[in-house]
Amino acid sequence: MSTEKPADTIPGPESWRPETQMVHGGTLRSQFGETSEAIFLTQGFVYSSAEQAEARFKNEDPGYQYSRFSNPTVSMLEERVRLLEGSEDARATATGMAAVTGAILSRLSAGDHIVSARALFGSCRYIVEDLCPRFGIACTLVDGRDLDQWRAARRPNTKAFFFETPANPTLELIDIAAVSEIAHEIGATVIVDNVFATPMLQRPLQHGADVVVYSATKHIDGQGRCLGGLVLASKQFVKDHLHDFLRQTGPALSPFNAWVMLKGLETLPIRVKAQCDNAVRIADMLAEHARVATVLYPGRDDHPQRAIARKQMAAGGQVVTLVLDGGKREAFRFLNALSIAKISNNLGDAKSLVTHPATTTHFRLKPEQRAELGIGDGMVRLSVGLEAADDLIADLDRALARAYA
Numbered sequence: 001m002s003t004e005k006p007a008d009t010i011p012g013p014e015s016w017r018p019e020t021q022m023v024h025g026g027t028l029r030s031q032f033g034e035t036s037e038a039i040f041l042t043q044g045f046v047y048s049s050a051e052q053a054e055a056r057f058k059n060e061d062p063g064y065q066y067s068r069f070s071n072p073t074v075s076m077l078e079e080r081v082r083l084l085e086g087s088e089d090a091r092a093t094a095t096g097m098a099a100v101t102g103a104i105l106s107r108l109s110a111g112d113h114i115v116s117a118r119a120l121f122g123s124c125r126y127i128v129e130d131l132c133p134r135f136g137i138a139c140t141l142v143d144g145r146d147l148d149q150w151r152a153a154r155r156p157n158t159k160a161f162f163f164e165t166p167a168n169p170t171l172e173l174i175d176i177a178a179v180s181e182i183a184h185e186i187g188a189t190v191i192v193d194n195v196f197a198t199p200m201l202q203r204p205l206q207h208g209a210d211v212v213v214y215s216a217t218k219h220i221d222g223q224g225r226c227l228g229g230l231v232l233a234s235k236q237f238v239k240d241h242l243h244d245f246l247r248q249t250g251p252a253l254s255p256f257n258a259w260v261m262l263k264g265l266e267t268l269p270i271r272v273k274a275q276c277d278n279a280v281r282i283a284d285m286l287a288e289h290a291r292v293a294t295v296l297y298p299g300r301d302d303h304p305q306r307a308i309a310r311k312q313m314a315a316g317g318q319v320v321t322l323v324l325d326g327g328k329r330e331a332f333r334f335l336n337a338l339s340i341a342k343i344s345n346n347l348g349d350a351k352s353l354v355t356h357p358a359t360t361t362h363f364r365l366k367p368e369q370r371a372e373l374g375i376g377d378g379m380v381r382l383s384v385g386l387e388a389a390d391d392l393i394a395d396l397d398r399a400l401a402r403a404y405a
């Protein structure tokens with residue numbers, strides 16, 4: 001018999017499957033051996049001596065200093081999501097918008113230029129279109145589906161490309177690999193807002209992107225409790241851009257909220273799968289309904305960019321957008337007649353939520369900008385929850401009948 005010890009064959013967290021990573025990844029167990037992750041609800045940390053404090057500030061002694069910089073509960077969250085995304089480094093922020101703003105402003109300076117897809121979450125569009133120019137960062141908005149527009153928008157001072165895919169609320173897709181290649185020809189950083197796809201369905205870094213941002217408020221919490229955000233990137237990007245920016249400007253995530261997100265991650269794989277399964281059935285039901293003019297869902301063969309969905313997404317996601325026959329009147333009647341799906345602007349929640357983008361999330365845009373994005377008055381965004389699909393289908397069917405009664 002061989003006397004070789006199998007000790008070095010225990011597979012580490014990097015080789016675990018996502019479901020295992022989301023339950024155990026990143027756990028820092030204290031001396032008490034708690035089962036569930038501890039909430040380190042503390043602003044600061046005490047040092048055993050003045051010498052240790054000095055060493056810690058000089059970065060010669062590993063350990064925590066102040067929760068604006070880092071905190072053990074927040075570190076657990078960062079490591080867990082880092083494992084899932086397969087990135088070198090991760091930073092958590094107080095909100096998704098803090099993650100977006102941090103990634104963009106830490107990378108760019110006055111005199112630089114950013115190219116962004118124009119189909120964006122409203123606040124993201126404000127950052128690139130209104131905020132960046134105030135600080136001397138020029139911005140060009142393009143139709144993200146058109147690779148020639150990305151190519152033509154490049155300037156010698158272009159430092160970043162920014163987009164979300166699928167985009168809110170039209171669920172149009174952007175080819176991550178193709179756009180990344182165009183950006184990298186001039187050394188620009190590709191920042192992808194991956195909220196709609198979630199890390200379960202799409203890994204932008206594997207398709208060539210450099211930085212991924214999340215609103216953890218959405219699927220990662222997934223139960224409508226806390227705000228949070230994440231930035232995933234290379235160690236180099238974090239060191240050169242993000243690290244100091246986040247520490248000194250202070251969009252730190254509360255340890256309590258980080259703990260809620262950690263608990264959310266434990267069930268993320270099964271929640272996203274169940275929501276996607278529901279969404280497929282609902283998209284099919286809506287597509288067959290006489291009052292629904294269009295169903296936009298990346299998981300259906302009639303999605304105009306189905307080939308891109310196949311290439312970069314593992315499933316179509318849990319958001320279904322529909323365009324009703326008629327306009328605002330019919331859309332409002334439909335929303336008001338729903339009883340299980342609630343009218344709200346969040347998404348990724350256990351509860352099904354419906355939004356009328358033209359009058360809420362995209363109300364800030366001018367009518368011609370909405371028209372350019374294809375956001376009409378009959379458009380409704382449905383974030384499919386964890387309820388029984390049959391109950392949701394009955395609710396939608398009844399509300400459609402009442403909207404046109």
Ligand SMILES: *Cc1c(COP(=O)(O)O)cnc(C)c1O
Binds near residue numbers: 168193196227
């Ligand atoms: C919600 C959302 C954000 C912003 O996240 P918050 O946590 O609300 O700050 C950014 N991008 C997309 C695509 C979103 O859906």
